[in-house]
Amino acid sequence: MPSTPVLLDNAQKIPLNPPLSKGEAEGRGIAYKIFPALLAGMLGLALLYTAGFSDIAPLHNTAHDGRHSASFPCH
Amino acid sequence: MFNLTTFRELLTAALWTGLLAGLLLTAVQQIQVIPTLLQAEMYEEQAAANANADNSHEQHEWQPKNGWERTFFTAVANIALGVGFALLLGAIMCLRGRPDSWRIGLLWGLAGYITFFVAPSLGLPPEVPGTTAAELTDRQSWWLITVVDTGFGLSLLAFAKTKTYQFFGVVLLAAPHLISAPQPEVHSSAAPAELAQSFITATVFANAVFWLALGGLMGQFYQKKL
Numbered sequence: 001m002p003s004t005p006v007l008l009d010n011a012q013k014i015p016l017n018p019p020l021s022k023g024e025a026e027g028r029g030i031a032y033k034i035f036p037a038l039l040a041g042m043l044g045l046a047l048l049y050t051a052g053f054s055d056i057a058p059l060h061n062t063a064h065d066g067r068h069s070a071s072f073p074c075h
Numbered sequence: 076m077f078n079l080t081t082f083r084e085l086l087t088a089a090l091w092t093g094l095l096a097g098l099l100l101t102a103v104q105q106i107q108v109i110p111t112l113l114q115a116e117m118y119e120e121q122a123a124a125n126a127n128a129d130n131s132h133e134q135h136e137w138q139p140k141n142g143w144e145r146t147f148f149t150a151v152a153n154i155a156l157g158v159g160f161a162l163l164l165g166a167i168m169c170l171r172g173r174p175d176s177w178r179i180g181l182l183w184g185l186a187g188y189i190t191f192f193v194a195p196s197l198g199l200p201p202e203v204p205g206t207t208a209a210e211l212t213d214r215q216s217w218w219l220i221t222v223v224d225t226g227f228g229l230s231l232l233a234f235a236k237t238k239t240y241q242f243f244g245v246v247l248l249a250a251p252h253l254i255s256a257p258q259p260e261v262h263s264s265a266a267p268a269e270l271a272q273s274f275i276t277a278t279v280f281a282n283a284v285f286w287l288a289l290g291g292l293m294g295q296f297y298q299k300k301l
Contacts, residue, residue, distance in 0.1 A: 027076075036082035037166040040089065044162030051155035053215060057136035064138075065145070066152035069100075069108050069278055071192055071201040073214035 085165040088296035093158030096288040100157065101150040103284050107277035109149075112203055113141070115266035115274070119205030122265035157289060160187060164293045171234075173299040180294015181287055186229055188286035192278075194225040194248075198256030201278040205265030209257035221251040 020028065051063045052072045060067075060075070067074040139145040164183055174180050195218045199208075208214060224247050231244030264271060 031076055031078040032081050033169055035077045036085055037169040039082060040085050040162045040169065041166035043086075044089075044159045044166065047155050047159035047162065051152050051159065055211075061136060061138035062148045063152035063155070065104070065109060065112060065149040066156060068112060068201065068204070068274075069104055069153075069281060070156060071196045071199070071278060071282070073199060073208070073211060073218050074202075075204075075211065 081169070085162075085169055085297060088293060089158055089161035089165045091296050092161040092164075092289060092292040093156075094154055095157075095292055096161070096285055097154030097157035098150065099288050100153045100281060100285040101146070103281045104149070104153075105146075106281075107273065108281050109146075111270060111274045111277055115203030115205055115270050118266040118270070122205060153285075157285070160191065160286075160289055161293050163187075164289060165297055168293065168297055173297055174294040175299055177291045177294040177298075180290045180292070180297075182290065183294065184286045184288070184290015186233075187290060188283060190222055190225045190229060192282040192286065194251070195221045196275075196279075197252055200275050203264070203266050203271055203274045206271065207259045207261065207263045209259050213257040217251070217256045221256075224248075224251050 050059060052067055052070065054060065064074065139148040164187060168174060168183065174183070198221065199214055199218060202208060228244045228247030228250075231240050231247065235241045235244060
């Protein structure tokens with residue numbers, strides 16, 4: 001019997017990082033996914049509202065051609 | 076609780092993506108979108124002069140002068156829209172899993188194009204200035220409902236595990252078009268119909284380039300780390 005496969009098999013069984021508990025995994029999901037995504041989404045919506053929908057005249061006039069081009073309802 | 080590095084990576088990717096896609100859009104717009112728009116504006120001004128009425132609120136307010144100034148501000152607006160859309164794409168990628176490559180990003184871009192341009196344009200086609208339209212707030216509401224609805228519909232169609240949910244996705248995609256978009260009582264336009272048609276063709280192309288660039292660049296810059 002060649003010994004290499006046995007050695008590899010044993011190596012795979014040694015965990016490099018201890019597994020996370022359920023609570024830890026959830027906490028990571030919130031910190032790494034939910035919160036960054038929420039913050040990015042809110043920032044994105046605020047920008048889109050300002051450039052695409054705000055009816056403040058200087059903003060409307062600045063973005064006028066961009067709004068028509070993007071097919072946003074404009075005046 | 077909040078991982079700043081993850082957010083910073085998303086933000087950086089979105090800023091670069093929005094900047095590049097916005098600049099690209101500005102360049103593409105110069106081919107047909109802007110020339111058609113300026114032509115339509117001449118018809119609009121002519122019609123206003125004939126009617127001898129100043130019905131535009133814009134004329135009293137600051138607006139960029141035609142030429143470089145106007146192009147510059149349009150570029151600023153395009154970049155702002157680009158960063159805004161890129162942040163939304165990034166938020167969804169962060170939740171669903173970061174893309175393996177720019178090719179996956181292209182698919183996200185295609186979804187954005189359908190959601191934010193194709194679906195609302197089916198009911199409210201891109202219009203040149205000087206076209207009569209229904210009440211602005213009504214159109215904005217229909218636009219928003221259609222975008223949210225199409226976004227949900229597409230994600231159900233793509234990610235739902237059962238046929239029932241996928242069917243529900245199709246229903247969501249169709250719904251805003253069954254309740255038709257708000258229309259004006261009388262359709263009229265200062266510009267000739269060919270110009271309006273040319274504007275639609277031009278924006279269909281320009282927005283396709285914009286969205287594929289947004290998706291592809293975001294896929295590249297916000298790639299999964301090995």
